[in-house]
Amino acid sequence: xxxxQLCILCVSALFVYPGASRGQEEAxxxxxxxxxxxxxxxxxxxxxxxxxEIARGRLVRAQYPNPFNPELGGGAASRHFAEIPxxxxxxxxxxxxxxxxxxxxxxxxxxxxxxxxxxxxxxKDRERLILAxxxxxxxxxxxxxxxxxxxxxxEDLNRRLRDIATARFQAGDVAKMEVNVAEVRLGQxxxxxxxxxxxxxxxxxxxxxxLGMEPVGQVTPDDQLPLHPxxxxxxxxxxxxxxxxxxxxxxxxxxxxxxxxTALTHRLLVPNPTLQIFYRREEGGQTIAGGALxxxxxxxxxxxxxxxxxxxxxxxARHERHSTELRIQxxxxxxxxxxxxxxxxxxxxxxxxxxRATENLQLIETAYQAGKIDLLQVVVVQNDLxxxxxFYLDALENYWLAHAALxxxxxxxxxx
Numbered sequence: 001x002x003x004x005q006l007c008i009l010c011v012s013a014l015f016v017y018p019g020a021s022r023g024q025e026e027a028x029x030x031x032x033x034x035x036x037x038x039x040x041x042x043x044x045x046x047x048x049x050x051x052x053e054i055a056r057g058r059l060v061r062a063q064y065p066n067p068f069n070p071e072l073g074g075g076a077a078s079r080h081f082a083e084i085p086x087x088x089x090x091x092x093x094x095x096x097x098x099x100x101x102x103x104x105x106x107x108x109x110x111x112x113x114x115x116x117x118x119x120x121x122x123x124k125d126r127e128r129l130i131l132a133x134x135x136x137x138x139x140x141x142x143x144x145x146x147x148x149x150x151x152x153x154x155e156d157l158n159r160r161l162r163d164i165a166t167a168r169f170q171a172g173d174v175a176k177m178e179v180n181v182a183e184v185r186l187g188q189x190x191x192x193x194x195x196x197x198x199x200x201x202x203x204x205x206x207x208x209x210x211l212g213m214e215p216v217g218q219v220t221p222d223d224q225l226p227l228h229p230x231x232x233x234x235x236x237x238x239x240x241x242x243x244x245x246x247x248x249x250x251x252x253x254x255x256x257x258x259x260x261x262t263a264l265t266h267r268l269l270v271p272n273p274t275l276q277i278f279y280r281r282e283e284g285g286q287t288i289a290g291g292a293l294x295x296x297x298x299x300x301x302x303x304x305x306x307x308x309x310x311x312x313x314x315x316x317a318r319h320e321r322h323s324t325e326l327r328i329q330x331x332x333x334x335x336x337x338x339x340x341x342x343x344x345x346x347x348x349x350x351x352x353x354x355x356r357a358t359e360n361l362q363l364i365e366t367a368y369q370a371g372k373i374d375l376l377q378v379v380v381v382q383n384d385l386x387x388x389x390x391f392y393l394d395a396l397e398n399y400w401l402a403h404a405a406l407x408x409x410x411x412x413x414x415x416x
Contacts, residue, residue: 030223031138034211038134039127041212048126055112055119062105062112068098068272092280098272107264114257121250128246132408134210136401141203142221143397144196150389151196155189157382162186173371225400227346228415234336237410241328244411248324255317262310265303271296331409339402345395349388 029037039045061067076091162182168174205215213219231237242248273295280288364381367373407414 027219028222029219031135031221034134034138034207034221035131037211037213038131042130042134042210043212045127045130046212048123051119052116052123055116059109059112059116062108065105066097066100067105067108068100070095070097090280090282092278094276094278096274096276098274100272102267102270104264104267104270104272107260107267111257111260111264114253114260118250118253118257121246121253124246125250128408128411130210132404134207135404135407137203137207137210138221138223139397139400139404141200141207142223142225143393143400144200144203145221146393147390148193148196148200150386150393151189151193154382154386155186155193158182158186158189168371174374178374225396227343227399228403230343231336231339231406231414234333237336237406238329238332240412241332241410242325245324245328246411248321248328251317251321251324255314255321258310258313258317262307262314265306265310269298269303271298328409332406335402335406335409339399339406342395342399342402346392346399349392349395 071094073094073096074092076089078089162179162185165174165179165182169176169179201217204217204219204221207221208215208217208219211219273293276292276294278288278290278292282288364385403414
Protein backbone atom coordinates (compact mmCIF):
# COMPACT_ATOMS: atom_id res chain seq x y z
CA UNK A 1 0.00 0.00 0.00
CA UNK A 2 1.41 3.35 -1.05
CA UNK A 3 1.63 6.39 1.17
CA UNK A 4 -1.13 8.09 -0.83
CA GLN A 5 -3.44 5.09 -0.47
CA LEU A 6 -2.80 4.98 3.26
CA CYS A 7 -3.64 8.68 3.42
CA ILE A 8 -6.91 8.11 1.57
CA LEU A 9 -7.88 5.31 3.95
CA CYS A 10 -7.21 7.54 6.94
CA VAL A 11 -9.33 10.32 5.50
CA SER A 12 -12.12 7.89 4.62
CA ALA A 13 -12.09 6.45 8.13
CA LEU A 14 -12.31 9.94 9.62
CA PHE A 15 -15.12 11.22 7.45
CA VAL A 16 -17.19 8.16 6.53
CA TYR A 17 -17.45 6.09 9.69
CA PRO A 18 -18.95 8.83 11.88
CA GLY A 19 -22.15 8.58 9.83
CA ALA A 20 -22.22 4.81 9.48
CA SER A 21 -23.90 4.15 12.81
CA ARG A 22 -26.82 6.42 11.84
CA GLY A 23 -27.91 4.09 9.00
CA GLN A 24 -27.61 0.70 10.66
CA GLU A 25 -31.31 0.02 10.14
CA GLU A 26 -31.07 0.71 6.39
CA ALA A 27 -30.37 -1.98 3.78
CA UNK A 28 -26.86 -1.83 2.35
CA UNK A 29 -26.74 -2.07 -1.45
CA UNK A 30 -23.75 -2.55 -3.75
CA UNK A 31 -23.66 -1.45 -7.37
CA UNK A 32 -23.88 -5.04 -8.64
CA UNK A 33 -26.95 -5.65 -6.46
CA UNK A 34 -28.54 -2.44 -7.65
CA UNK A 35 -28.05 -3.37 -11.32
CA UNK A 36 -29.41 -6.88 -10.76
CA UNK A 37 -32.47 -5.51 -8.99
CA UNK A 38 -33.06 -2.95 -11.74
CA UNK A 39 -33.00 -5.72 -14.35
CA UNK A 40 -35.65 -7.60 -12.36
CA UNK A 41 -37.85 -4.80 -11.07
CA UNK A 42 -37.48 -1.54 -13.01
CA UNK A 43 -41.05 -0.83 -14.19
CA UNK A 44 -39.99 0.95 -17.38
CA UNK A 45 -37.81 -2.00 -18.36
CA UNK A 46 -40.55 -4.50 -17.51
CA UNK A 47 -42.98 -2.54 -19.66
CA UNK A 48 -40.71 -2.28 -22.70
CA UNK A 49 -39.94 -6.02 -22.52
CA UNK A 50 -43.57 -6.69 -23.41
CA UNK A 51 -42.75 -5.41 -26.89
CA UNK A 52 -40.89 -8.68 -27.32
CA GLU A 53 -44.09 -10.67 -26.72
CA ILE A 54 -45.91 -8.45 -29.23
CA ALA A 55 -43.21 -9.17 -31.82
CA ARG A 56 -43.37 -12.88 -31.04
CA GLY A 57 -47.11 -12.80 -31.66
CA ARG A 58 -46.41 -11.34 -35.09
CA LEU A 59 -44.00 -14.20 -35.80
CA VAL A 60 -46.56 -16.78 -34.63
CA ARG A 61 -49.12 -15.30 -37.03
CA ALA A 62 -46.62 -15.42 -39.89
CA GLN A 63 -46.04 -19.13 -39.21
CA TYR A 64 -49.68 -20.08 -39.77
CA PRO A 65 -49.93 -22.81 -42.44
CA ASN A 66 -52.31 -20.48 -44.26
CA PRO A 67 -53.28 -16.96 -43.14
CA PHE A 68 -56.72 -17.32 -44.77
CA ASN A 69 -59.47 -19.33 -43.13
CA PRO A 70 -61.78 -21.46 -45.27
CA GLU A 71 -65.26 -20.08 -45.93
CA LEU A 72 -68.35 -22.21 -45.59
CA GLY A 73 -71.56 -21.04 -47.19
CA GLY A 74 -75.03 -22.31 -47.88
CA GLY A 75 -78.33 -21.29 -49.34
CA ALA A 76 -81.90 -22.37 -49.99
CA ALA A 77 -84.43 -21.45 -52.66
CA SER A 78 -88.10 -22.13 -53.40
CA ARG A 79 -89.32 -22.51 -56.98
CA HIS A 80 -92.84 -21.51 -58.08
CA PHE A 81 -94.13 -22.53 -61.49
CA ALA A 82 -96.55 -20.33 -63.40
CA GLU A 83 -98.11 -23.00 -65.61
CA ILE A 84 -97.92 -25.95 -63.25
CA PRO A 85 -99.45 -25.71 -59.77
CA UNK A 86 -97.07 -26.30 -56.86
CA UNK A 87 -93.49 -25.49 -56.01
CA UNK A 88 -90.12 -27.13 -55.20
CA UNK A 89 -87.37 -26.38 -52.65
CA UNK A 90 -83.65 -26.41 -53.42
CA UNK A 91 -80.54 -25.95 -51.19
CA UNK A 92 -76.78 -25.80 -51.74
CA UNK A 93 -73.53 -25.83 -49.71
CA UNK A 94 -70.19 -24.25 -50.73
CA UNK A 95 -66.68 -24.44 -49.30
CA UNK A 96 -63.94 -22.08 -50.54
CA UNK A 97 -60.30 -21.60 -49.59
CA UNK A 98 -57.78 -18.97 -50.72
CA UNK A 99 -54.33 -20.49 -51.27
CA UNK A 100 -50.94 -18.81 -50.84
CA UNK A 101 -48.52 -19.23 -53.72
CA UNK A 102 -45.07 -17.98 -54.75
CA UNK A 103 -43.46 -18.62 -51.37
CA UNK A 104 -45.36 -15.85 -49.57
CA UNK A 105 -45.42 -17.72 -46.24
CA UNK A 106 -41.63 -18.09 -46.19
CA UNK A 107 -41.13 -14.38 -46.92
CA UNK A 108 -43.71 -13.43 -44.30
CA UNK A 109 -41.88 -15.50 -41.67
CA UNK A 110 -38.58 -13.89 -42.67
CA UNK A 111 -40.04 -10.39 -42.25
CA UNK A 112 -41.51 -11.23 -38.83
CA UNK A 113 -38.23 -12.78 -37.72
CA UNK A 114 -36.31 -9.62 -38.72
CA UNK A 115 -38.85 -7.56 -36.82
CA UNK A 116 -38.30 -9.73 -33.74
CA UNK A 117 -34.54 -9.17 -34.03
CA UNK A 118 -35.08 -5.40 -34.26
CA UNK A 119 -37.35 -5.32 -31.21
CA UNK A 120 -34.86 -7.44 -29.26
CA UNK A 121 -32.10 -4.92 -29.94
CA UNK A 122 -34.40 -2.01 -29.06
CA UNK A 123 -35.11 -3.63 -25.69
CA LYS A 124 -31.40 -4.15 -25.10
CA ASP A 125 -30.81 -0.49 -25.91
CA ARG A 126 -33.49 0.56 -23.45
CA GLU A 127 -31.86 -1.65 -20.82
CA ARG A 128 -28.47 -0.04 -21.61
CA LEU A 129 -29.87 3.42 -20.96
CA ILE A 130 -31.77 2.45 -17.81
CA LEU A 131 -28.78 0.64 -16.27
CA ALA A 132 -26.56 3.62 -17.09
CA UNK A 133 -29.04 5.83 -15.26
CA UNK A 134 -28.97 3.44 -12.29
CA UNK A 135 -25.18 3.65 -12.20
CA UNK A 136 -25.22 7.43 -12.31
CA UNK A 137 -27.78 7.75 -9.52
CA UNK A 138 -25.94 5.11 -7.47
CA UNK A 139 -22.65 6.99 -7.77
CA UNK A 140 -24.34 10.28 -6.95
CA UNK A 141 -26.05 8.75 -3.91
CA UNK A 142 -22.82 7.15 -2.74
CA UNK A 143 -20.85 10.39 -2.87
CA UNK A 144 -23.70 12.38 -1.33
CA UNK A 145 -23.57 9.88 1.51
CA UNK A 146 -19.85 10.57 1.89
CA UNK A 147 -20.54 14.30 1.76
CA UNK A 148 -23.07 13.84 4.55
CA UNK A 149 -20.50 11.94 6.59
CA UNK A 150 -18.01 14.75 5.97
CA UNK A 151 -20.59 17.36 7.05
CA UNK A 152 -21.27 15.43 10.24
CA UNK A 153 -17.56 15.12 10.96
CA UNK A 154 -17.09 18.86 10.43
CA GLU A 155 -20.04 19.54 12.70
CA ASP A 156 -18.54 17.32 15.42
CA LEU A 157 -15.19 19.08 15.01
CA ASN A 158 -16.82 22.50 15.35
CA ARG A 159 -18.71 21.34 18.40
CA ARG A 160 -15.46 20.26 20.03
CA LEU A 161 -13.81 23.57 19.09
CA ARG A 162 -16.77 25.45 20.58
CA ASP A 163 -16.38 23.47 23.80
CA ILE A 164 -12.64 24.18 23.87
CA ALA A 165 -13.24 27.90 23.23
CA THR A 166 -15.81 28.00 26.03
CA ALA A 167 -13.41 26.31 28.44
CA ARG A 168 -10.61 28.68 27.52
CA PHE A 169 -12.92 31.69 27.93
CA GLN A 170 -13.98 30.50 31.37
CA ALA A 171 -10.27 30.15 32.23
CA GLY A 172 -9.67 33.72 31.07
CA ASP A 173 -7.39 32.75 28.19
CA VAL A 174 -9.50 34.15 25.32
CA ALA A 175 -12.11 36.83 24.76
CA LYS A 176 -15.86 36.27 24.45
CA MET A 177 -15.64 37.04 20.72
CA GLU A 178 -13.76 33.79 20.17
CA VAL A 179 -16.61 31.83 21.77
CA ASN A 180 -19.11 33.68 19.56
CA VAL A 181 -17.09 32.86 16.45
CA ALA A 182 -17.06 29.19 17.48
CA GLU A 183 -20.86 29.23 17.98
CA VAL A 184 -21.37 30.79 14.55
CA ARG A 185 -19.13 28.16 12.95
CA LEU A 186 -21.09 25.40 14.69
CA GLY A 187 -24.38 26.82 13.38
CA GLN A 188 -23.05 26.98 9.85
CA UNK A 189 -21.79 23.41 10.11
CA UNK A 190 -25.18 22.26 11.40
CA UNK A 191 -26.92 23.89 8.42
CA UNK A 192 -24.50 22.21 6.00
CA UNK A 193 -25.34 18.84 7.61
CA UNK A 194 -29.08 19.41 7.18
CA UNK A 195 -28.66 20.32 3.49
CA UNK A 196 -26.39 17.33 2.87
CA UNK A 197 -28.90 14.98 4.54
CA UNK A 198 -31.72 16.36 2.37
CA UNK A 199 -29.74 15.94 -0.87
CA UNK A 200 -28.67 12.44 0.07
CA UNK A 201 -32.21 11.30 0.89
CA UNK A 202 -33.54 12.72 -2.39
CA UNK A 203 -30.87 10.84 -4.36
CA UNK A 204 -31.59 7.58 -2.51
CA UNK A 205 -35.31 7.92 -3.23
CA UNK A 206 -34.54 8.39 -6.92
CA UNK A 207 -32.38 5.26 -6.81
CA UNK A 208 -35.18 3.30 -5.16
CA UNK A 209 -37.61 4.43 -7.85
CA UNK A 210 -35.28 3.15 -10.56
CA LEU A 211 -35.03 -0.17 -8.72
CA GLY A 212 -38.82 -0.56 -8.69
CA MET A 213 -39.00 0.02 -4.94
CA GLU A 214 -41.16 2.36 -2.90
CA PRO A 215 -39.14 5.62 -2.72
CA VAL A 216 -38.86 6.00 1.06
CA GLY A 217 -35.07 6.39 1.42
CA GLN A 218 -34.32 3.08 3.14
CA VAL A 219 -31.44 1.68 1.05
CA THR A 220 -27.83 2.65 1.68
CA PRO A 221 -25.48 2.67 -1.35
CA ASP A 222 -22.24 1.13 -0.18
CA ASP A 223 -19.47 -0.14 -2.42
CA GLN A 224 -15.70 -0.09 -2.81
CA LEU A 225 -14.80 1.74 -6.00
CA PRO A 226 -11.15 1.21 -6.92
CA LEU A 227 -9.84 3.45 -9.66
CA HIS A 228 -9.21 1.69 -12.97
CA PRO A 229 -6.04 1.73 -15.02
CA UNK A 230 -6.14 3.92 -18.16
CA UNK A 231 -8.62 2.67 -20.75
CA UNK A 232 -7.90 2.02 -24.45
CA UNK A 233 -7.72 4.89 -26.91
CA UNK A 234 -10.92 6.29 -28.47
CA UNK A 235 -10.47 4.48 -31.81
CA UNK A 236 -10.51 1.11 -30.07
CA UNK A 237 -13.52 2.07 -27.97
CA UNK A 238 -15.35 3.30 -31.06
CA UNK A 239 -14.76 -0.05 -32.73
CA UNK A 240 -16.22 -1.80 -29.68
CA UNK A 241 -19.19 0.53 -29.71
CA UNK A 242 -19.93 -0.10 -33.39
CA UNK A 243 -19.88 -3.82 -32.63
CA UNK A 244 -21.91 -3.72 -29.41
CA UNK A 245 -24.31 -0.79 -29.39
CA UNK A 246 -27.84 -2.26 -29.57
CA UNK A 247 -29.33 0.92 -31.05
CA UNK A 248 -27.08 0.48 -34.09
CA UNK A 249 -27.94 -3.22 -34.26
CA UNK A 250 -31.63 -2.29 -34.16
CA UNK A 251 -31.17 0.04 -37.15
CA UNK A 252 -29.36 -2.72 -39.06
CA UNK A 253 -32.18 -5.14 -38.22
CA UNK A 254 -34.72 -2.58 -39.49
CA UNK A 255 -32.85 -2.41 -42.81
CA UNK A 256 -33.08 -6.19 -43.07
CA UNK A 257 -36.75 -6.14 -42.08
CA UNK A 258 -37.60 -3.58 -44.79
CA UNK A 259 -35.73 -5.68 -47.35
CA UNK A 260 -37.71 -8.76 -46.28
CA UNK A 261 -41.01 -6.85 -46.42
CA THR A 262 -40.11 -5.60 -49.91
CA ALA A 263 -39.43 -9.15 -51.06
CA LEU A 264 -42.77 -10.24 -49.57
CA THR A 265 -44.61 -7.43 -51.34
CA HIS A 266 -43.12 -8.46 -54.67
CA ARG A 267 -44.39 -12.01 -54.03
CA LEU A 268 -47.85 -10.63 -53.27
CA LEU A 269 -48.01 -9.38 -56.86
CA VAL A 270 -48.71 -12.99 -57.83
CA PRO A 271 -52.49 -13.41 -57.29
CA ASN A 272 -53.63 -16.08 -54.84
CA PRO A 273 -56.17 -18.53 -56.32
CA THR A 274 -59.34 -19.40 -54.45
CA LEU A 275 -60.50 -23.01 -54.66
CA GLN A 276 -64.22 -23.65 -54.25
CA ILE A 277 -66.26 -26.85 -54.11
CA PHE A 278 -70.05 -26.96 -53.95
CA TYR A 279 -72.93 -29.37 -53.53
CA ARG A 280 -76.51 -28.66 -54.64
CA ARG A 281 -79.68 -30.67 -54.15
CA GLU A 282 -82.81 -29.93 -56.14
CA GLU A 283 -86.40 -31.01 -55.76
CA GLY A 284 -86.98 -34.43 -57.13
CA GLY A 285 -83.71 -35.86 -55.82
CA GLN A 286 -81.43 -34.32 -58.38
CA THR A 287 -77.96 -33.43 -57.01
CA ILE A 288 -75.11 -31.41 -58.49
CA ALA A 289 -71.52 -31.41 -57.15
CA GLY A 290 -68.57 -29.53 -58.60
CA GLY A 291 -65.71 -27.15 -58.08
CA ALA A 292 -64.39 -23.80 -59.22
CA LEU A 293 -61.10 -21.93 -59.26
CA UNK A 294 -60.98 -18.14 -59.11
CA UNK A 295 -58.07 -15.74 -59.64
CA UNK A 296 -58.10 -12.04 -58.81
CA UNK A 297 -56.84 -9.93 -61.68
CA UNK A 298 -54.12 -7.41 -60.58
CA UNK A 299 -55.43 -4.79 -62.95
CA UNK A 300 -55.56 -1.71 -60.70
CA UNK A 301 -53.83 -2.65 -57.43
CA UNK A 302 -50.35 -3.93 -58.22
CA UNK A 303 -48.87 -2.89 -54.81
CA UNK A 304 -47.57 0.36 -56.29
CA UNK A 305 -48.22 2.37 -53.12
CA UNK A 306 -46.69 -0.26 -50.84
CA UNK A 307 -43.53 -0.47 -52.94
CA UNK A 308 -43.11 3.31 -52.97
CA UNK A 309 -43.49 3.40 -49.18
CA UNK A 310 -40.99 0.59 -48.74
CA UNK A 311 -38.46 2.36 -50.95
CA UNK A 312 -38.78 5.39 -48.69
CA UNK A 313 -38.38 3.27 -45.57
CA UNK A 314 -35.29 1.61 -47.00
CA UNK A 315 -33.69 4.99 -47.71
CA UNK A 316 -34.74 6.20 -44.28
CA ALA A 317 -33.11 3.18 -42.62
CA ARG A 318 -29.85 3.78 -44.53
CA HIS A 319 -29.72 7.39 -43.37
CA GLU A 320 -30.57 6.40 -39.79
CA ARG A 321 -27.75 3.86 -39.79
CA HIS A 322 -25.24 6.45 -40.97
CA SER A 323 -26.56 8.99 -38.46
CA THR A 324 -26.35 6.44 -35.62
CA GLU A 325 -22.77 5.52 -36.51
CA LEU A 326 -21.72 9.19 -36.49
CA ARG A 327 -23.53 9.80 -33.21
CA ILE A 328 -21.83 6.80 -31.60
CA GLN A 329 -18.39 8.04 -32.64
CA UNK A 330 -19.15 11.49 -31.22
CA UNK A 331 -20.52 10.09 -27.95
CA UNK A 332 -17.51 7.81 -27.41
CA UNK A 333 -14.93 10.52 -28.11
CA UNK A 334 -16.74 13.05 -25.94
CA UNK A 335 -17.17 10.57 -23.07
CA UNK A 336 -13.52 9.48 -23.32
CA UNK A 337 -12.27 13.09 -23.08
CA UNK A 338 -14.48 13.67 -20.06
CA UNK A 339 -13.25 10.45 -18.46
CA UNK A 340 -9.58 11.28 -19.03
CA UNK A 341 -10.01 14.77 -17.56
CA UNK A 342 -11.74 13.34 -14.48
CA UNK A 343 -9.04 10.68 -14.03
CA UNK A 344 -6.28 13.31 -14.16
CA UNK A 345 -8.17 15.48 -11.65
CA UNK A 346 -8.36 12.61 -9.17
CA UNK A 347 -4.66 11.91 -9.62
CA UNK A 348 -3.79 15.54 -8.77
CA UNK A 349 -5.70 15.36 -5.51
CA UNK A 350 -4.19 12.04 -4.50
CA UNK A 351 -0.61 13.16 -5.14
CA UNK A 352 -0.64 16.82 -4.12
CA UNK A 353 -3.53 17.71 -1.84
CA UNK A 354 -4.88 15.01 0.46
CA UNK A 355 -1.70 14.07 2.26
CA ARG A 356 -0.99 17.66 3.35
CA ALA A 357 -4.62 18.29 4.27
CA THR A 358 -4.69 15.18 6.45
CA GLU A 359 -1.46 16.17 8.18
CA ASN A 360 -2.94 19.57 9.04
CA LEU A 361 -6.07 17.88 10.36
CA GLN A 362 -4.02 15.82 12.79
CA LEU A 363 -2.42 18.98 14.22
CA ILE A 364 -5.26 21.47 14.30
CA GLU A 365 -7.25 20.47 17.39
CA THR A 366 -4.20 19.63 19.53
CA ALA A 367 -2.51 22.94 18.74
CA TYR A 368 -5.62 24.98 19.56
CA GLN A 369 -6.25 23.13 22.80
CA ALA A 370 -2.66 23.81 23.85
CA GLY A 371 -3.07 27.52 23.06
CA LYS A 372 -0.44 27.55 20.33
CA ILE A 373 -2.82 29.00 17.72
CA ASP A 374 -5.94 31.14 17.95
CA LEU A 375 -9.39 30.33 16.60
CA LEU A 376 -8.87 32.36 13.42
CA GLN A 377 -5.95 30.11 12.46
CA VAL A 378 -8.09 27.07 13.30
CA VAL A 379 -10.85 28.32 11.00
CA VAL A 380 -8.41 28.91 8.13
CA VAL A 381 -6.88 25.44 8.42
CA GLN A 382 -10.28 23.81 8.84
CA ASN A 383 -11.64 25.59 5.78
CA ASP A 384 -8.66 24.41 3.73
CA LEU A 385 -9.20 20.85 4.88
CA UNK A 386 -12.95 20.82 4.27
CA UNK A 387 -12.56 22.37 0.83
CA UNK A 388 -9.89 19.82 -0.07
CA UNK A 389 -12.18 16.98 0.98
CA UNK A 390 -15.17 18.42 -0.88
CA PHE A 391 -13.13 18.96 -4.04
CA TYR A 392 -11.78 15.43 -3.79
CA LEU A 393 -15.28 13.99 -3.42
CA ASP A 394 -16.36 16.08 -6.42
CA ALA A 395 -13.42 14.74 -8.40
CA LEU A 396 -14.25 11.13 -7.50
CA GLU A 397 -17.92 11.63 -8.33
CA ASN A 398 -17.02 13.19 -11.69
CA TYR A 399 -14.66 10.29 -12.35
CA TRP A 400 -17.33 7.65 -11.79
CA LEU A 401 -20.03 9.57 -13.62
CA ALA A 402 -17.64 9.94 -16.57
CA HIS A 403 -16.88 6.21 -16.34
CA ALA A 404 -20.62 5.41 -16.46
CA ALA A 405 -21.08 7.76 -19.43
CA LEU A 406 -18.24 6.07 -21.29
CA UNK A 407 -19.73 2.63 -20.62
CA UNK A 408 -23.08 3.88 -21.89
CA UNK A 409 -21.43 5.23 -25.04
CA UNK A 410 -19.47 2.04 -25.72
CA UNK A 411 -22.42 -0.20 -24.89
CA UNK A 412 -20.59 -2.58 -22.55
CA UNK A 413 -18.95 -2.69 -19.13
CA UNK A 414 -15.35 -1.47 -19.06
CA UNK A 415 -14.29 -3.16 -15.84
CA UNK A 416 -10.76 -4.58 -16.06
